[in-house]
Structure formats: structure tokens, C-alpha cells
Amino acid sequence: MSFWSNPFARSTATPLLAAVSAEREARTTGATIDTQESNARLIALLGMGSQTSSAGVVVNERTALSFAAVWACVLAISQDIAALPCQLYRDIPSGGKEKVYGHPASRLLNLQASPLQNAMPHRMAMMATVLLHGNAYALIDEGPRYRPDALLYKHPRQTEVRESNGRLYYRFWGDPRTYQDYQVIHLRGLVLDENGIMGLSVLAAHRENLGTGLAAQRAGAQFYANGARLSGVLETPNTFKDGTASARIRADWQAIYGGTENAGKVAVLENGLTFKSVSMPPADAQFLETRKFTRQEVCSIFRVPLHKIQDLERSTNNNIEQQGLDYTTNTLQPWLVNIEQEYRLKLLRDSEVETHYWRHNLNALLRADASARATFYGKMTDIGVMSINEVRELEDMNGIGAEGDRRFVQVNRMPLDKVDEVISKNSKPATGTPPDEQA
Template sequence: MFFSKQLLSNLAMTQMGSSGWVSSLLGSARSEAGQVVTAHSALSLTVLQNCVSLLAESIAQLPIEIYERKGDDRVLAIDHPLYAILKYQPNPWQTPFEYQEQSQIAVGLRGNSYSFIDRDSSGVVQGLYPLDHEAVTVMKGSDLMPVYRVYGSDPMPQRLMHHVRWMSINGYTGLSPIMLHANAIGHAQAIQQYAGKSFMNGTALSGVIERPATAPPLKDQGSVDKITDGWNAKFGGAGNAKKVALLQEGMTFRPLSMTNVDAALIEALRLSTIDIARIYKIPAHMVNELERATFSNIEHQEIQFVIYTLLPWIKRHEQAKTRDLLLPSERNQYFIEYNVAGLLRGDQASRYAAYAVGRQWGWLSINDIRRLENMPPVKGGDVYLSPLNMVDASKPIPLPVSKPAEPTKAEIDDIQRILT
């Protein structure tokens, strides 16, 4: 092995003991609103957690396959050693879903995801071990190739590191979405903190009971409490809704509506939600912002989410895996791909209509359709139809050849009568 198991275990213990200290030094930024923004504090925002987990869970649930090219066709490379690593067990303690989810969360928060590639003496991948973002330093070698140092270890070449990066300026490390948009995230944190202190220290009343100005004042606070407590006991709560009250001595009850400050606070929270969703290109309805939703084109918006939001992240993972996990001699023969067909399927009526078109025009067979619907093939289902009314446009249109109809007995009698 190029990297011993003992060193890997020592690195894991060092990460666990030092990650908090290193994160406090390197992984934070102060926004203009005065909030210290870190990956953990940003993740406490519900909308940002929604965006990050939505991307991570959407990608982690996709089937990942390794294919072998055979001419114009491709087949699953079940016998390839990497097949079991990607499909069943990337390392001894994580499932493929957990590993892929953690990798995408790291890229979504930090802009980079690092995993140590455990290879045998022949270079075959034996496992993928995720590394803490703060534990890895990326350097540029004399040959312009990236070199990785993990907590003071000897520099490791690229063949031992699986690195997925977000948008990059220098080409070696990805930008952190959290640090890049620290002001927007800090603004949202400040609004939440203000709202929390307002509810903790402020006073929120549902209404007030007013007495006429000419009425004599009540003698003591006990008399006031007796009236308000009796009102709450009889008319407060959902169980006492729609009851009829009788007020004496000219008293009136005046409910209090939302103040302008409350309305402005709610609007500011909504705008901060949309602003954070915009960082990850998440549609508003997918972060439960439904104020202006019409539900007339939700299906098309979800397809747009797959194409314009999810697919760029998927391509990053696919191409990084192809680059890092396949040997250079294998890349022309094998490739790694996520199956997103299930996310792009429309409703049942739309799918069946599309299948009918493909079947009638000859580019889908019965078994092709059944495979798309996760159904087993049937005998004789690989036959493709050919429309009879389709001809080669470069050739003249053939004229119909029809056999003359046999004359009827009446027509024969008429002919004989004319001839005689």
C-alpha cells in the first residue's frame, strides 16, 4: 500500500482532537452585520440546512454505475474492482448513501471534499476514507499537479486523493459558498437573533380591556388581576373560541393587530430565505416559500431543478471519480455515471404518451419501455416496429400497383349485348 493503515488511523484521531481548534482559526468570517459566520453556525439556519441537505440527499439517492464501452454500446462493469466500492461499501463504516451525502455536504459548505484513496500495490482502489476539510492543505507541485498534505504528513500525490471542488478561481481549490456569501448569511443570522430577543424581552398582547375614562379607577392590582384572570379562564384558548362575552361598567375589548415592526420582520425573514436559496440555485417552492406559488408548472420547475441545479453538482462528482478512481489506462474503456432518469420522468400520463410515440415510430421496444418503468423484460419484447408509410426521401414515390377488378355478370352481359 502507498499509505499505511496505521498512519490513516493516526490521522483520524488527530482530526477528531483538533478539528474544533483549527476550525475556529480558519473556517470563520465576520459579516457586516457583526455576526461571526462559520459552517456550523450557517448550518443552523433552517433554509441553508434545507438547501445543503436537499442537494446532498438528492445526489446520494441516485444509482451510481460504472460502465464499460463496447463499440457503440455500453455494459455494466460488474467485474471491475471499483464496482463494489461505489455500489456497496466505500469504507468499513459508511454506506454508499452516507459517503456520498457527506461528500456533497462538504462541497456545499466548504467548497471542497477530500477522501483518501486506499490502493493496493497494483493501484487498485480498496476503499475511500473521508477527510476533514481543515486537515488538508492543497499545494501546487513543480509539475503543476496538486499535492496534498494531511496534518503535517508527507505530501501525497493526486492519485491518493479524491478531491471534488466547487467553483474555483485558482483551479486547485474550490471557493466556500459560506465564506463567499458571509454577508448574506450573517444578515440572516442577525435577523433571527433580533427576532429571538424580541420574543424573549418584548411584550405580545392579544388584546386589551378598556374602561371608560369617567369610571373610578380600580382600588388595587388584585382587582385588575381578578378581571383579566377571569377573562383568560373563560375566553382564552382554542377550547373557548366563539363564546359570547358580557362586559359591564362600559368596558370594551379591543384586539391588537400585528404591528408594522412585526410585519417588517416577517418580510425580512422571507427575503433572507430567498437570498440564501439563490446561493444554491434552489427554487423557492423547494424551500417551502410558497407565498407566490401557483402550482401550475411545478412539474416543469422540478425538471429545471434537476437540469440547472442538480446536474452541475452531479457532473463534478462523476468527472472527479473518473479522474481519481480509474487508472489512466482504464479511462478510455470505463466511465462512471449517475442515473438521473428517474428524476426527469414526468407524470404517468406524460410518460405513457411519450412511450406510445417512441413505440409507434420504431425507436423503443416493449422491453425498452419496461426497463424505463423498472419492470422485468418479456419474451419477444425486443422487436422494433417500422412505420409502413415512411419511405426514403431521395427516391421517387412509388406508385400504387393494384390488380384490375373482375367484371360483374351484369357488366359482362352489357358488353356482349353491345358487341352483338
């Protein structure tokens, strides 16, 4: 009996793959299959006919990204993280650290992840997937020397995960092989399942919030599709003999006055028809307020400040820099730690894990304006924390030679244990006779 058919292995397989596996087994054994029911189940599991919110809107990856706030939040986080250089460091036995160059994984993370993807699109896809689905996978394709040769992106719908004896095993759509946990990069979001293995899908956890936003967006689209005019009724003192006349009038009205291109046209009514509005204006129905509140809800879900999605209503020149620092510290930093730990365990050899580690360079995001940077660098060089060459490196400038590695301190600064000595020295009486006693 193979592992994948072991009844004692706990499965965290996606429902889609479980359904496909069940259907494949049924076909192999010759069991009768209801094709219509099978197709309907697969379509539902793909998110094309299920996951409907209370607002009556289907919430899946495709529909959620059609909501501008979701798109902006996912794009901001995934782009910002993917654009950060990921450097490998090594602890020095005598203390400190040094950069490590030439590791094969460095090329995968900073230049080309695989023949199909450069590093930037690959890391963006991984981040966007884990943000929406709670899990993201990349198969580590090893070279002849058991070193990482490529990172192959795998979508959660194409991935099945099982746990047995404290180890995880993976299978992917169209691949008969079973991979162990050290062969797969597995990024997780918030983990709440009973096994502590799988990340929770944002689309599932916040289906109602996202459904409300999508419904409001759809309502706005319909509002403008109807010529940005209020719904109402056409009244007439006459009586229609059948439904044909009323249907024709309704169709003619929509064709002539419907759509934004027809907004503002003068209506010409015949046969005693009058138009009577029966709807409340969108502002009175708090339509705009609902959309604004939903944008704020989406930003809170992803922990993204409003200015990152171009909502500058509450941003000023005084607080937008602080908001940017808060975004880096509270939004990006937890994800970066998550990613760095996974890279360290999966992309380094056992002999390297204890002394080597990955770090993302956040200097580009933490930079303030030129005046603030100059003040910061001045303080760091005055107390000997940074050298001139280190400052120039942060500014993407070449060093000035060995003399640029020297560190300096202000001459009027002294160690605390020397304060009493200096005070005692300065309090000694001067030699010679005081001026007032020289007469």
C-alpha cells in the same frame, strides 16, 4: 530537503493547518510560544470566533446550517445526488456502450465507501462539504492489487494542498505521509484562486447574505423569547432612589411576562407604573419580508428552486414539474459532470480511462406522473427508439424475454427518399375503362 519544506512549492494550505505546522516547528526548535495567543488564533481559524459578518453574526459551517434555508438547500442537493446510482459503462468498439459489473469502485460508490461509512452518507458528506467550503476530499485507500479498496472522507480543515511542477500533493491531519493527486478525490466548486486549484467557499463569498439571514432569524427568536410582545418602557411619576428598585422591576417583568409561555398574560402594575410601547410592529418593519427575501437569496446561491425548500408560494400544479426538471438540468447536472470526471480520472486505471466512464442514473428524478410517462414511452416505442424491455427496465420491471427486445414503427411512416416513389405509384391511371365511358 523534503518536498513539504520546499520553498518553491506553492501552497494552498488551509490557514488552520498552516498555523498548526508553524506552532509544531516552533516547539521543535525550542522557540518561545505565547500559549494564549496561539490558542486564540487556533480558535479563530476553527471558525469559533472569526468570520463575523457586518450584521454582527458569525458565519461558519455550524451557524450557516442553523439557518433553515441553507440546511434545506444543502440537504436537497446532497441527498438527491447521493441517492443516484452511479453505473460504470464501457464503449463498444463496434459502436454503442454496455454496462460494466464487478469493478471494485462500483461497490464503494453504491454500497460501502469504507468500514466507517456506507456509500450514501459518504457521498452526502462530500457534497455538503463542497457546497459549503468549495472543496471536498476523499483519500483513495488502495488494496494489494492497486485497486480502490475504500474512500476515506477528509474535512477541508484537516487537509493541506500544495502544487509543484503541475502536480498536486495532499497531506492530512495526523498522517505524516504525502499523497499525490491521483490518490485523492478532490471535488471543487467555483474555482477563482490564482493557481486555479481550490474551490471558493460559499461561506466566505456570501458571508454578508448569510449573516443577514442569521441576524433576522436571531431577531425573530428574541422577539418570541420576549413573549412575542413589543419592546417598550415602564413609566412612573415617582423617582427611584437607586438602581436597585428599577433592576428589580425589570427582572420581575421579564420573569413574569417574558417568553412564549407567558404571552397573553394580563399585566398587573403597581406604584403608578404604566407600560408604553416604543417599537414598530414586525410587519411594519418588514421583518417577515426580510426573512422571505433572504430565503430567496440563499436559494439563488445554491441554484435551488423555492419549492425544494418547501416554499410553495409561487408554485402551482402547472409549473412545479417544470421547476423540478429545471432543478435536475441546471442544478444537479453540472455537479454530476464534475463528479463523474473526477471519478473517471481517479478511480479507473490508465488503460480504462479512454474507454470506461461513470454515469449517474437520472431516470428516477426525471420521471413525471404515470400519464406523462405512458405518453412518452408510447412515442418512443412507436418510432423504434425504445423496446418493450427497455421500457420495463425503466419502470423497475423484469423483461418479457427475447421478443421484448424487438422494436416497432408505425406502418404509415415512410422514409423521405421514398415519398416521390409512393406519390408516383398512387397517381398512375387505373386499368380498365372509366365508369363514365362504359355506356
